[in-house]
Amino acid sequence: MPTLPRQQPPSAPEPHLHRQVAESFGTDPERYDRARPRYPDALVERRALPDSPFTMPAASASMLDGYQLMLTKAADGIRLAGGFGQAEQWRFDRTRTYTRSGWLDQLATSGALTRLPAGLLAQVLADVGKVIDTMGGTVTVPHTTLAVTATRAV
Template identity: 55%
Template structure:
């Protein structure tokens, strides 16, 4: 698998982890989030498990426990750390042990883990501080794996989403125009910053990028059900959100009421090379 070249990009006010209001908005409808957000490829979960020295997993920013339950199904013992009590409560109800805290401030109380994972969450944490904390709690040869589901909308749906968002939410901090471009291009900066944070923390092997491609079919209703859980829309007033969903629904109807989404699940991962 490829490695990521270092950039040593400096942090700025535009860093995702500095948008705390956006990061804290996903718990407004934790049940919908858990119901609609995509899972991760079993092949990726299995590779992380096989690449770890044991089965004790710490899930950072575990949300409602989507990834945690997949690691449990793979035979792992999982502890989640989640800053949003609403998301943590949902995860607990679904069988995941969770401690409520921001990862940077969380107290591991002497516990150690074979893998530290983060699904769809690492960009909400300072990448250096997070890697330093991961190094502290990982056993030697333990694996750090931050991963994301990157989706690519069909062009006609992407153009409809961009058009309605430009009209309804012109002041959004999210890059609406990026919706019509190759999605992986927009995520590359997140992958690179995660890798640079691991390098700066020290004590890890050279970060690698693992990619797993897959597809999922959505009906009009299932996609519109997921959209309010996405960061661009979680804080949108209900009337504005309804306008966005209406415009996107019309576009999907024009395609016959359903479409196939292309996903790439990408992990930035490295192994702990010495004792903390």
């Protein structure tokens, strides 16, 4: 009788190891920009350097631990670099209700799905669309935005 190898427990999320998924966000930039969740107003208003080109994208709840680890490392790097005040980490939780078409448009820009062949992507979107229809035509999705900021020391 063959024995199966023991399964290893899942490791902590390591989003920085998912290079192909990360790089896939550029496959349809216009659609992504149109469909992605907006940054929360509170984050935009609190930005210490409004002219800075650096922002953090919204993160899914399942990846928050990995992103939190990266933010902590970024804050440590800012502290070690010198020339800045105390680094702050901000978190903004919110929900957004999407129409069927709005969610499918956004979903098609998410990393894993951009790597699917066109036919398979169409099937996934059709199936998800059917589920949204059974929910009344809308879906409410939680979003979390994490940010690390520091002001320049004078």
